Amino acid sequence: MSNAKQRVLITGGAGYVGSVLVPLLVNKGYPVTVLDTFWFWDSPQQYQETIGLSNAALLRLVQGDLRNKEDIRQALTEVESVIHLACISNDPSSDLDAGFTHAVNYTGSLNVIDLAKEKGVKRFIYASSSSVYGIKSEPNVTEDLPLEPLTQYSKLKVEVEHYLLHRLDDDFKGVIIRPSTVCGYSPRQRLDVVVNLLTNLALNKGKIKVMGGNQLRPNIHMKDMVRLYELLLEVPIDKINKKIYNAGYENRTVLELALLVKEVMGKVTMEVEETTDLRSYHVCSDKIRQEIGFASEHTVKGAIMELKEAFEQGKIKNSDDENNFNVKRMKTLLERRET
């Protein structure tokens, strides 16, 4: 019997997480298909040349859109598992154009779920978000607490979760992950997520501005995030079918994160300002550890050190490049109507 790895479709595989996950899987022998609009790259070729593949023959790139069912059908050719990452992936960019965000994050996700089911996909992994909980007073936010999403982005994550659970059955199985904010280096760098944002400010402006400071911002290191997706491809599907898991590690306040950045960077000025954004959550990730043995191994401090190194080695070329900031890039694309 052959134990060859089966093809995985990664929607949004050219994004911040995808650009680390895709080479990890390809270099371990997974045939991978990426479906992406490549909004954060000059071209699919530039993406492929940058991410660092040892065996490019295993990778298929489909430049396409979740809103187009034909693109999804094409991307699903010979696919056994789907990791669905593609979306307008933070609050401010989701707020730019509500209709557009709904068409991508909700209708587009339903398209992927429906067509994956129709095509006989065996394992569907959905990237939701820990922001679905809203603000909680409970000391530990566990998966069974009621969801109180506060933003368009997180409300649509909840709706897609519900839809997926309702579509799963004995033939079409899947799992939902609610990751904390990811931190660390990626060839498609995001500098708008909290740890990366603070590190960039410290390194390139010599000054960190902390908004509020007491809000808890749980984080997960990029290397743990992608290790988890790999594990979810390998765990017996019946063990995780219809399950929902938080995936976080260090629950620190924004001020603590800023102090950690200052510790790594050395001489940095810090300013604290008031904010109306009081979103705060302490995510509990015990369930995923108890049920499938996943525990984070990489620290926020490690992510800061790796980012510093990436800047110093010129791997992040221009920290002001709009491709590093989702809302700036999406605003440009929407203004030019290139979406």
Ligand SMILES: NC(=O)c1ccc[n+]([C@@H]2O[C@H](COP(=O)([O-])OP(=O)(O)OC[C@H]3O[C@@H](n4cnc5c(N)ncnc54)[C@H](O)[C@@H]3O)[C@@H](O)[C@H]2O)c1
């Ligand atoms: N980064 C985080 O901190 C974090 C935390 C929790 C959850 N998540 C979730 O993980 C997933 C990946 O996040 P990320 O940080 O890599 O996001 P990202 O914005 O870097 O990547 C999203 C990718 O999806 C693509 N895309 C967007 N709309 C598309 C469409 N209509 N058709 C095809 N491709 C499209 C974009 O071009 C981009 O490459 C998202 O679902 C996000 O909500 C991320």
